[in-house]
Amino acid sequence: MGRRPAFCPPLLSNRCARTAAPNSSPPIHGGKPCTASEVSLVHLSAAAAHRREELATEVEEESDNATPRLLSVLVPSSSSPSIHTRYPLGSTSHTSHQSQREMGDIDPNVEPEQDYLGGQREMVEWNVENVQADDDNSRGGGQRRKRKHVTIPLFRSPLSRLLLSPRIRSPSMQHRTSPLGSTSHTSHQSQREMDYIDLNVEPEQDSQGGQRAMAEWNVENVQANDENYQGGGQSRIKRKQVNAEQARSLFDSLLAMSRNGKLKGHETSEVAALYSVHVRTVQRIWKRGKACIDQGQPIDVSSRKRNRCGRKKKEPDVSALSNVPIAARQTLEDASKHLNVSKSKLYRMLKKGEVKRVSNSLKPLLTDNNKKDRLNWCLRMLDPTSIPNDPTFQGLFNYIYIDEKWFNITKKTLRYYTAPDEQQPIRTCKNKNYIPRIMFLTALARPRFDSSGNCTFDGRIGCFPYVTYVAAKRSSRNRLAGTIEMKPILSIDKSVMRDFMIGKVLPAIHAKWPREDIGKIIYIQQDNATPHLSPSDKLFCEAAQQGGFDIRIVCQPANSPDLNILDLGFFNAIQSLQNKSTCRTTEELVVVVDKAFEDYSVCKANKIFLTLHACMREIMRTGGNNGYDLPHIRKSMLERQGSLPLQLKCDATLVNEVMAQISV
Incomplete structure (x- = not known):
């Protein structure tokens, strides 16, 4: 933008202002240079006072022949800042050419001196002879010469705009700011107008002794203008948002005022004023409420902006992950790169269920014979009395499941929660690959x-x-010679297994088995591990027939840990309980594992058998495969409702298909 031209009052030509402003120098007042606003007042007041005296003298000399004229003067007033006005001398009648006569040149470089009133005025020197010659030419009817213009220094400041115009449009007028302030403005702010300013008010003296104009305006109107002009000159006021409760209360008020479902024109305005909302909001709520009543629906006048406003979401194509190898999408960072989204966005999608994190475990490789054996096993687990009409799995109350598992004293890595200022303990061992452990049967x-x-x-x-x-x-320093010590058995073979089966498992069964089932067949189900006994082991069979019991060993299908309740969930449960306790020796480990075994809930153990039934049903549906997801049948909910079944049923059509598949 170019440089803004100097402002000139209506009766001073721009030529005068352009020629005077660069050469003007601000006077000194109180030992300090005056500001631009104060300088304008000083120069205007001094020049006007001096010119008034000169013109008064001239009028007296020319009173005999001069025509009354209208002179442009600057009248200093003790009750107002220097005001630019028209002052008639002698008579109110004048001609147009006489009104154009202006003051002579004023030297702006002359230092103003103090007059008797204590004010400052600038010494103006002008050529009296030229003025008299001009007067002679005027009286003689000759060609008139234009007098030299009086050069009055005007400064480019908002104060000159304010004081020299009775009604102004101040571009610097802003909310709760002085009109004498900043000159930066926007196009829509330049259109705002001030109220009329009374220029006859006595100017106040500020802390520096200068003069300042007193401008009064309506603050409420300025605030309203601020809101109206925010939209580029158009009235665009932000409306109040009404919540559901307020909207329903507003509609009830309208409904109470209505007559036969109709409102008068002023009633909506009254309700709008009562709730401090826009009248269009009241009308919209009334229209929606009436529509609900007419349709016989519950009244719903709540806001419909929820989930319908704001920036629309960009939904990534989640199906693109299916084309990415599993090894390339194991972390949030890897998956976010393939979806072209941020990690935080992918994490929010994970919380919403749009993507899910899964764990994939290795499963045994099954041959065709393994699959057939699994199907045969599942058919054997069906209750013979329920086939073929209503196939139901057996209750498995006469089955005992046995298996082995290693339990370590501690884990390599522990994950736990801690306070911010808590120090982490230091856990040490000689070799983390050889942590002390014990196998349990x-x-x-x-x-x-x-x-x-x-x-x-x-x-x-x-x-x-x-x-x-x-x-x-x-x-040693830990014990004396002859002290009985517990040593783990690291090598398990058939002889060790036979000793444990005959010496510990069978006596425990004899002691704990319900007395009403003595004499019935009891099956001990085991996997096909090499140390396990054969179902026809002679020593075991002899020991299993003693005491009136009929205990037999059965082997589950090969590569089928999902058909044993211990591998299906029991071992993981008691190991979780064992990890909650701290062990330092193998003796402590045995105590902790025994406690976890005894503390495990019998209700949860009963649910594992129902999970086994569901797994066998899935095995039949997949044709003997193990590539199925672990089924969930909401056992806890059924238990709370008191409808938890003892056995699960199987589809008769599925059973017939499995039988046909095996017979092929």
């Missing part, structure tokens, strides 16, 4: 409950550690 049967839900048999046959007790051969 666990035997578990299905719990039994009476009609009232009380447990009559918990099914815990026993949890037996593979350890041996020997006497210490020599003394």
Whole structure:
């Protein structure tokens, strides 16, 4: 933008202002240079006072022949800032050419001196002879010469705009700011107008002794203008948002005022004023409420902006992850790169369920014979009396499941929660690949409950550690020679297994098995591990027939850990309980594992058997495969409702298809 031209009052030509402003120098007042606003007042007041005296003298000299004229003067007033006005001398009648006569040149470089009133005025020197010659030419009818213009220094400041015009449009007028302030403005702000300013008010003296104009305007109107002009000159006021409760209260008020479903014109305005909302908001709520009543629907006048406003979401194509290899999308960072979104966006999608995190475990490789064996096993687990009309799995109350598992003293990595200022403990060992551990042989049967839900048999046959007790051969700082020590059995073979089965498992069954089932067949289900006994092991069979019991060993299908309740969930459960306790020795580990085995809930153990039924049903649906998701049948909810079944049913059509598949 170019430089703004100097402002000139109506009766002073722009030529005068342009020639005077660059050469003007601000006077000194009170030992300090005056500001632009104060300088304008000083120069205008001094020049006007001096010119008034000169013109008064001239009028007296020319009173005989001069025509009354209208002179342009600057009248200094004690009750107002210097005001630019027209002052008639002698008479009110004048001609147009006489009104154009202006003051002579004023030297702006002359230092103003103090007059008797204490004010400052500038010494103006002008050529009197030229003025008299001009007067002679005028009286003689000759060609008139234009007098030299009086050069009055005007400064480019908002104060000159304010004081020299009775009604102004101040571009610097802003909310709660002085009109004498900044000159920066926008196009729409330059259109705002001030109220009329009374220029006859006595100017106040500020702290620096200068003069300032007193401008009064309506602050409320300025605030309203601020809101109206925010939209580029158009009236665009932000409306108040009404919540559901306020909208319903507003509609009830309108409904109470209505007559036959109609309102008068002033009633909506009254309600709008009562709730301090726009009248269009009241009308919209009334229209929606009436529509709900006419349609016989519940009245709903709540805002419909929810989930319908704001920036629209960019939904990424989640199906693109299916084309990415599993190894390339194991972390949020990798998956976010393939979806072209940020990690935070992908995390929010994960919380909403748009993507999910899964764990994929390795499963045993199954051959065709393994699949057929699995299908045959599932058919054997069906109750023979329920086939073919209503196939139902057996209750498995006469099955005892046995298996082995290693339990370590501690884990390599622990994940836990801590306070911000808590120090982490230092855990050490000689070799983290050889953490002390013990193998346990666990035997578990299905719990039994009476009609009232009380447990009559918990099914815990026993949890037996593979350890041996020997006497210490020599003394050490930890114990004396001959002290009985517990040593883990690191090598498990058939002889060790036979000793444990005959010496520990069978006596536990004889002691804990319900008395009413003695004489019935009891099956001990085991996997096909090499140390396990054969179902026809002679020594075991002899021991299993003693005491009136009929105990037999059965082997589950090969590569089928999902058909054993211990591998299906029980071992993981008691290991989780064991990890909650701290162990330092193998003796402590045995105590902790035994406690976890005894503390495990019998109700949860009963649910594992129902999970086994569901797994066998899925095996039949997949044709003997193990590539199925672990089924969920909401066992906890059914238990709370008191409708948890003892056995799950199977589709008769599915059973017939499996039988046909096996017979091929």
